[in-house]
Every structure is written in structure tokens, then in C-alpha cells.
Amino acid sequence: MIILLLQQMLNGLQLGSVYALIALGYTMVYGILRLINFAHGDIFMISCYFGFFAACAFLSKGLPTWLAFIATMMVSMLLTALVAVLIERVAYKPLRYAPKVSAVITALGIGLFLENFTLATLGPTPRGMPALLPNVNYRLGPLSMSSVQILIIIISIVLMFLLDRVVQKTMTGMAMRAVSYDKTTASVMGVPVDKIISITFAIGSAVAGAGGVLYSLAYPIINPYMGVRIGWWAFIAAVIGGIGNVRGAMLGAYILAFVEVFTPMVLPSSTYRDFVAFTVLLIVLVVRPTGLMGRVTAQKV
Amino acid sequence: MGPKSRITLVLVLLGFALCIFIERSGLLSAYILQISMYVGINIILTLSLNLVNGYMGEFSVGHAGFMAIGAYVSSIITVRVFHNQMGPLVFPLAVIVAGIVAAATSFVVAFPSFRTRGDYLAIVTLAFNMIVKSVLENIDALGGPRGFMGMSRLTNLANVYAWCLITIYVVRNFVYSNFGRAVLSIREDEVASNLVSVNTRQMKIMVFLIASFFAGVAGGLFAHVMQFINPRSFAIQKSTDILVMVYLGGIGSIFGSVLGATVYTVLLELLRPLGVWRWVVGPIMLVVLMICRPTGIMGLKELSGLIPREEQVLKEKEGADVVTASD
Amino acid sequence: MSLLQIEGLTHFFGGLKAVSDFNLELANGEVVGLIGPNGAGKTTVFNLITGVYKPSRGRIRFDGHDLVGLQSCQIISMGIARTFQTIRLFRDLTVLDNVRLGHFAQARYGIRDALMRSAKFRDEEKRIKDKALELLEAFNLTRYAYVPAKALPYGEQRRLEIARALSSNPKLLLLDEPAAGMNPREIDELLERIAWLKDEFHLTIFLIEHQMRVVMGICERIAVLDFGETIAVGAPLEIQTDPRVLEAYLGKEVS
Ligand SMILES: Nc1ncnc2c1ncn2[C@@H]1O[C@H](COP(=O)(O)OP(=O)(O)OP(=O)(O)O)[C@@H](O)[C@H]1O
Ligand SMILES: [Mg+2]
Numbered sequence: 080m081i082i083l084l085l086q087q088m089l090n091g092l093q094l095g096s097v098y099a100l101i102a103l104g105y106t107m108v109y110g111i112l113r114l115i116n117f118a119h120g121d122i123f124m125i126s127c128y129f130g131f132f133a134a135c136a137f138l139s140k141g142l143p144t145w146l147a148f149i150a151t152m153m154v155s156m157l158l159t160a161l162v163a164v165l166i167e168r169v170a171y172k173p174l175r176y177a178p179k180v181s182a183v184i185t186a187l188g189i190g191l192f193l194e195n196f197t198l199a200t201l202g203p204t205p206r207g208m209p210a211l212l213p214n215v216n217y218r219l220g221p222l223s224m225s226s227v228q229i230l231i232i233i234i235s236i237v238l239m240f241l242l243d244r245v246v247q248k249t250m251t252g253m254a255m256r257a258v259s260y261d262k263t264t265a266s267v268m269g270v271p272v273d274k275i276i277s278i279t280f281a282i283g284s285a286v287a288g289a290g291g292v293l294y295s296l297a298y299p300i301i302n303p304y305m306g307v308r309i310g311w312w313a314f315i316a317a318v319i320g321g322i323g324n325v326r327g328a329m330l331g332a333y334i335l336a337f338v339e340v341f342t343p344m345v346l347p348s349s350t351y352r353d354f355v356a357f358t359v360l361l362i363v364l365v366v367r368p369t370g371l372m373g374r375v376t377a378q379k380v
Numbered sequence: 381m382g383p384k385s386r387i388t389l390v391l392v393l394l395g396f397a398l399c400i401f402i403e404r405s406g407l408l409s410a411y412i413l414q415i416s417m418y419v420g421i422n423i424i425l426t427l428s429l430n431l432v433n434g435y436m437g438e439f440s441v442g443h444a445g446f447m448a449i450g451a452y453v454s455s456i457i458t459v460r461v462f463h464n465q466m467g468p469l470v471f472p473l474a475v476i477v478a479g480i481v482a483a484a485t486s487f488v489v490a491f492p493s494f495r496t497r498g499d500y501l502a503i504v505t506l507a508f509n510m511i512v513k514s515v516l517e518n519i520d521a522l523g524g525p526r527g528f529m530g531m532s533r534l535t536n537l538a539n540v541y542a543w544c545l546i547t548i549y550v551v552r553n554f555v556y557s558n559f560g561r562a563v564l565s566i567r568e569d570e571v572a573s574n575l576v577s578v579n580t581r582q583m584k585i586m587v588f589l590i591a592s593f594f595a596g597v598a599g600g601l602f603a604h605v606m607q608f609i610n611p612r613s614f615a616i617q618k619s620t621d622i623l624v625m626v627y628l629g630g631i632g633s634i635f636g637s638v639l640g641a642t643v644y645t646v647l648l649e650l651l652r653p654l655g656v657w658r659w660v661v662g663p664i665m666l667v668v669l670m671i672c673r674p675t676g677i678m679g680l681k682e683l684s685g686l687i688p689r690e691e692q693v694l695k696e697k698e699g700a701d702v703v704t705a706s707d
Numbered sequence: 708m709s710l711l712q713i714e715g716l717t718h719f720f721g722g723l724k725a726v727s728d729f730n731l732e733l734a735n736g737e738v739v740g741l742i743g744p745n746g747a748g749k750t751t752v753f754n755l756i757t758g759v760y761k762p763s764r765g766r767i768r769f770d771g772h773d774l775v776g777l778q779s780c781q782i783i784s785m786g787i788a789r790t791f792q793t794i795r796l797f798r799d800l801t802v803l804d805n806v807r808l809g810h811f812a813q814a815r816y817g818i819r820d821a822l823m824r825s826a827k828f829r830d831e832e833k834r835i836k837d838k839a840l841e842l843l844e845a846f847n848l849t850r851y852a853y854v855p856a857k858a859l860p861y862g863e864q865r866r867l868e869i870a871r872a873l874s875s876n877p878k879l880l881l882l883d884e885p886a887a888g889m890n891p892r893e894i895d896e897l898l899e900r901i902a903w904l905k906d907e908f909h910l911t912i913f914l915i916e917h918q919m920r921v922v923m924g925i926c927e928r929i930a931v932l933d934f935g936e937t938i939a940v941g942a943p944l945e946i947q948t949d950p951r952v953l954e955a956y957l958g959k960e961v962s
Binding site: 109113115170173174177178179180181182183184185187188189190191192195196198199311315318322350351353354357358360361364365368369 | 433439441488491492495496498499500502503504507508510511513514515517518525616617620623624627655656657659660662663664666667670671674
Binding site: 550553554557558559561562564565568569571572573574575576577578579580581586680688690 | 757759778779780781783784788789791795796797798799800804807808809810811812814816818821822823824828829832833835836871872874875
């Protein structure tokens, strides 16, 4: 029993790391634009396809797998960032001062567009991600873990750590926080608001791009609808943690991953996991309307 | 009864006659008949969501959840309780009960709306939608993810027409009353609204009750056109569709909702030859619409025929010294 | 007999003590001023009375009822109305609708009447509209009745806020810096209007003002706040010469 628990914790850690990478994108964009970027889950899906095509191309060129892995990561992160910045420029920027609902609906529309466009061009057949990493199983006593698992956890944590540093310590991060606090003042103070917003989209999506490659290595089935469920879960994670808060997103992601991993151990079937996740979300929102680590703002009268 | 209401009555009755005639005569193909019913059902859905999102200014993205409840409840009544007996008699009742049950569940959304607004309430409604779907998927007695079938085709054009009229009538009377003004004031400034004596909590409960009742009704009608439902029919995509119709037609406008639902439903049918690509064109249209005309076709305006007389003739009656908005 | 009784009213925003042990009684028909420098806690006192915030400590009694813990709309329906420091009209609603909204709690028809448009509904709506138009007439706003509130000039918006407040039939009117942004001529007009209001509608008035000059004319008593503390309560003349008030307003170097 204990062993099963530990084993599942390890799985939860792996899943949580991927969720965290995606949740970061939601939270960063929300932090800076106060916009729930409902298209983010589908941006993640796109990144999986980028990863897939890149991996196939590099492997067919005969690159050694580890080099192909690094190159695939790079390509996927870069292309995903490009797509996201393009979306921001074309669809969200014109709506920056429009009522917020318009922007949110646009985001929903972009998400559906990405999904259906992929479906129309690449078809519904799932693709299998080629193995880029040697899958060795290590045994630690009765516990088993794969090299992929370890790598995912390590890379994710390193990425998150770097991102946290960027937001907290660099000039760009400071500018992001300034824009998030007050766009008008920030621009008066000389912060290039448009550029910072694009950078935020780029970083958030690049991280999701990394998440996409890592996810498809662990669960190597890619289809146009995969972004829906994973996107929603990452989104819930961001909200539970307090959307807009980078560390909150990571916390939320791990909580949610554990919920997902442990639900089938308690409830009869794994189909209950959506139910449990959304119930957790509802409870958190009712008890703490701005999430676990979100700041509470009182309305001034 | 004034001359205007008499004309309205005659028109309504003529409409009924027309519905029954069309259905009996087989003048229109089964396909067009079916699309017409979808248009009607979508009008009900759009108008009811407009009450929440347009008039009250909340952002609900889980309307399909209420619809799902209505669809399943009505189907259980007609199939499991009455075993498809006495269909035409039982059906109206089943639809009403469906609406009531859907309305009862709206408290799940209404109570959180006391404390949160905007994005967070949107998330609550979203969670509601997902939970409903997930619960339905896990009830084996209702077919689980495979869905529920066995309904006879009890929904007909006259039925849909009647419910459309009822929805329009109720929403219009609600909007042009003390309550409606209160709901509009919540959209503008909730705190101030409370401070001019509007009981905002009571109003929110009322609006969610009405909106979810009609969503439930629409679900009941839908289930008995389709004769087959499954939890996926009421996923977040369905909610998004309803949202699109609301904002396409224009928020805060009854006629806008009628237009939005009609245009969107018909357009999607016309695009059918495009195959998968039609699902690509739809979202693009939505995005372009949001960027170019975020207030929708009607843009906060109302067809004057839908505004009660007491509310509209005043302008001319009360003297020439009245300043109008264009000044 | 006192209409409003405030005892030991204290409020914290996080660690900030915005109002500290505030005590005041308003008798029926009185006009009382509340003054103090920026951030003294004046608006917070109004917010506490009208239930926007729940006080950390203290009691507020109005007309024999305890107000603490009630919702704003309940408090307003008991007979308290207010205006806001920065105008908070329903900008997209018409001027008439703004005023009709004040009648919300008085409408004597239920949802069923509204949905069926019963005779009761129509009578009530007519009564509400007539009363609202009457009020607009009294405030010289009739010609704007069907214009969205945001289209009004600033001075008219201020007037409309007061009209809207009066539409809920209050006994006590709270005015938060009604003279803000007005020139001396407009201020004189406002003072006249307030005096008229008080008699016409049998009001008790509690009024926040930033500038001492303005309150001196119409207030029978004045309370002075500084950093949440009550530093003086008394007749205008006493206040004007109180050394602590001068210090709060003019800074230490003068005294
Ligand atoms: N919602 C709130 N959250 C946190 N602090 C608040 C809030 N409202 C007011 N404050 C603080 O409480 C103190 C008192 O504010 P208040 O608005 O009551 O002052 P005031 O006397 O009305 O000042 P002014 O003359 O500027 O209107 C100020 O320091 C203000 O910043
Ligand atoms: Mg103030």
C-alpha cells in the first residue's frame, strides 16, 4: 500500500510538472492582461504537433536521439511562441481597451479555430510521438521510475525555477509586474507595454511548448482535441493557485495532479476525476474567491 | 384590450395555425423542419443567457449545463416514468418539470455570484457545466457516456413556437419592469445598485432562476427532437455556441437574441458543404465580429415593437423640450 | 429624539485603522457636518453606516434598529440614502430610470405581477413614474428625463445623484462632498438647495465636506476626524477656533 502510494506520488509529480508548465501560460497572461486566454490549451496542442514533426524530421536526418531531443525542444518552444505572439497581435491587441467579455470570447473563438484548423488540415487520426529518449527503468527498492519520468520532473522544475527568477529578478520581469499593476502608468514611466505583453505571451507559450514535448514523450498520443482536457486542467490549476500568481500556478498544478492520480484509488472509476477536480475548484473558489495564493482586492467606494 | 394587443394576438394565433399547417401538410422537408426547430430552441437558449450575460452583465459560460439537466429530466419522465405513453399530454408537463429542476440547480451558480463577479464567476459556471457533464457520464442508469435514448419525437414546430413566444414574453416583461431596471443597474455598478435599495442578491437569484428554467426547457425540447442525448452534447462547446449567438445578436436586446440565434443556426447549416472547414470558418467569424463590432448586430438597441407602450410613447407625449440622446 | 446613534465605531483595513472609536448622535432634523483632511476616514464612516463594510467594532442604531450586519439594500430601505464622493450614476441608464431605481424597495408588486403585467403592476409603475418625474421637476432635470445619465453636464449629474438618493424616501441623507469640483457660485446654489431639501423632504442631513468654509454656513454641529480619530465635535464657531483642528488642517508649524 505504501509502495503504491509512493509510486502514485511519483506519477503525480510527473503529471503535475507538465500541468504546471501549461498553467504558467494561463497565469502569466492573466497577470498582465487580466484575460483568461482560453486558447492556451490549444496552443499547447499545437506545440505537441510541432514537437512531433520536428522529432520525426530530426530523427530521419539521423541525429543522435539526445541531440534530436534538444533540437525538438528548441523548435517546439520557438514555433509555439511565434504562434502565440501572432495570435496576440492579430486577435487580442485590437481588443485591449474593449469590454473584457469581447476579449474572452475572442479567446474562446481562437481556441476553437486552432482545434478545428488542426483537425481539418491534419485529420483526426492520432499521431504517435517517436521515442526521443532511451527509456530505462530504474528500480529503487520496490519503486520503479523511468528515465523519461525523471527527466520530465527535472526539466520542468528547472524551467519553473528560471521563470520565477525572470519574473522576480530581471528588468523584463519588473516591467511585466509594472504592466500588470497599471498599464497606463507603466507606459508613462517608459515601459514599452506592447513589447512586454508580447514577451509575456512568448514566454508563457514557450514554456507550454516545452510542456508539450515533455508530455508527448510521456504519453505519446497526439490528436487535435488533446488540448481541451489538459488545457482545462492546467487552467483549473492556475485558478486554484490564484490566477495571476506564478507560484500559485505551480502549487495548483501539483495539487490537481495528485487529485487526478489518487481519485481512482478512492473512487470506483477514473471517470470521476473531472468531477473531483471541478468540485475542488468550486470549493476553493467559494472559500477563497481569488484562489489559494491570489491577492484579495477590496473594492473602493 | 387595445388595438395593438389585439393585432398581436391575431398574429400569434396565425403563427400557430401556420406551424400546424406546415407540419401536417409536409410542405417543408423534414430537414428544414428540423432546422426550424433548432432555430427556435436556440432562440430560447440565447435569450435566457442574454438575461444573465447581457442584461445583468455577469459572464456565465456554462449554460449548457442547465440545458443538460432539462434534457435528461424530461427524457426520464417521458421514457422511464410514462414509457412513451400519452406523449402529447405528458410532454408539456415533462418540459416544465425539466425547467423547474434546472432552475433549482441554479443556486449552485447564484450563491457564489454574491461574492464574486467577472472572471471568477465565469469559472464557477464553467465548473458547473463540467460537473454536470461528468456526473451524467458516471450514472450508468442513464447510459453513462454512451447516452440516453428511446424518446419519441414529441417536439413539434407548434411546441417550439409556443415556448419561444413564452420566453420572449417573459423576458420582455421582466426587463421592462422594476426588476429589469434593477438588473441593468447591477450591470452598471453593483455596489451603487445596492446603495439605492436594490436587493442585488434577490435579483441575481431571480435572474439565474429564470435563465436556467428556460435553458432546461430548451434542453427538454432538444432531447425530443434528437431522440438521443449524451453528455458530450452538453459540453463546454455547446455553451460556447450559445455565447456566440448572444454576442452575435447583441447583448441586452431581445430582438438581437432572436436574430443571433437564427443567423448562426442557419449559417452553420449553409456552411455544411464545407465539411470540417465549417468549424474553422465559424470561430473566425466570431473573432472578426468581436474585433469589428463587439456589441453585436443590434448593439444594445431594441426593436421598438418589443418595447411596451408605456415605456416608449412618452418621448413624444411629454413636450417638445425633451432632450434626446443624440443632442 | 435622536435618529442616528453611533457608538464606538471602529474599522480596520488590514493593519490600517481608518476609523477609531467614533461616537455621534444625530437628532431629527439636524444638519451635521463631518470634516477632516484627506484620508481622515470620513467616507469610511459613511460606508460603515450604509453597510458597504462591516465595522470591526461598534454599534450603529437608526430609528430604533441596529444596522450592523444588515445588507446595504436593507439599510437604505429603512430610510437612509447617500450620494458618492465621485459620481456613481448608472451611466448608460436614462435619467428617469436612475431615479426610478431609487423606488425599488417601495414597488408594491411581485414578480408575478411584472411577468403578467397585471393591473396592479401598471398602476404601481405609473405611480413610480409620476413620482420620479415629480422629483426630476423639483431638481430641474425634466428635460433630460430620457437621456442616458452619462450625457449630462457635471453639475446636472451631481443634482441627479441627490434626486436619485431622495427617491428612496429617506429620513436621513448622507452627502459625501457634494461641493466637490464646484465653483463658488455653484457652491452657493448648492447650499441653498440643501437648506430647501431639508425642509421640503423633512430630512436629517449628515454631510462630509473637505473645505471647512462650506460646512460653516449650514451645519448646526460639526465633527472633525483626523487619521480616524475624532479630534473635535461642536458648533461651527467652536470648531473654527479649536487649536487641534487648526493643527490638523494647517500643520504643526503654524501652532
Ligand atoms: N477599501 C479600502 N481598502 C483599504 N484601505 C482603504 C479602503 N477605503 C479606504 N481606505 C483607507 O482608509 C483611509 C480613510 O479613507 P477615507 O476614504 O475614509 O478617507 P476620507 O476622509 O474620505 O478622505 P478624502 O477626503 O480623500 O475622501 C485612507 O487611508 C484610505 O486609503
Ligand atoms: Mg472621502
